[in-house]
Amino acid sequence: EAGVTQFPSHSVIEKGQTVTLRCDPISGHDNLYWYRRVMGKEIKFLLHFVKESKQDESGMPNNRFLAERTGGTYSTLKVQPAELEDSGVYFCASSQGQTLLETQYFGPGTRLLVL
Amino acid sequence: AQSVTQLGSHVSVSEGALVLLRCNYSSSVPPYLFWYVQYPNQGLQLLLKYTSAATLVKGINGFEAEFKKSETSFHLTKPSAHMSDAAEYFCAVSEGSGAGSYQLTFGKGTKLSVIP
Secondary structure: OOOOOOOOOOOOOOOOOOOOEEEEEOOOOOOEEEEEEEEOOOEEEEEEEEEEEEEEEOOOOOOOOEEOOOHHOOOEEEEEEOOOHHHHEEEEEEEEOOOOOOOEEEEOEEEEEEE | OOOOEEEEEOOEEEOOOOOEOOOOOOOOOOOEEEEEEEOOOOEEEEEEEEOOOOOOOOHHHHHHEEHHHHHHHEEEEEEOOOOHHHHEEEEEEEOOOOOOOOOOOEOOOOEEEEEE
């Protein structure tokens, strides 16, 4: 069974440019999460999809970030325009159920560097 | 909101020595706790999770963790370190939001180095 995949693995862009990150969850997982780790800080929750609906986007930093999950399969996270403080590792995770006990399966992350 | 504190951003042990990675949580309700590991250039992998069924939880690769409510701790241990254990370890607590969502709150992580 394929795990969570993310593309690209690395991205280097200049301030003001746009970047789109993609996440493919484990097949059959309705729940998809985005997290971010800024250098030296904790991994922090960004948002949670259930199928194609945003269940919770309370962790999104500002309106320069736009997440979508059309069709309830893969998800994209767009940053437009990118700022220096957006640099970090963006993780995607998926889970089958939606409970406190549920294991979230993580992808390898996208390392974003904004210059 | 719950929080997780991992003591020590870097821990070094000799090969064959005991591994002890510390995690303390703050929660007003019984927590659900997780340990994840990230090997270089890989994603986070679940090591083990506490779901209140037993206070001593056994995970993969010989790791285990003990939930101690009185100490609000969930420390990760392994009796004998192996070179392949070198990685970054994350303690996390699962919490719900008012939106009916569930998210993980992570500690800052502890990088484990194993010295031959």
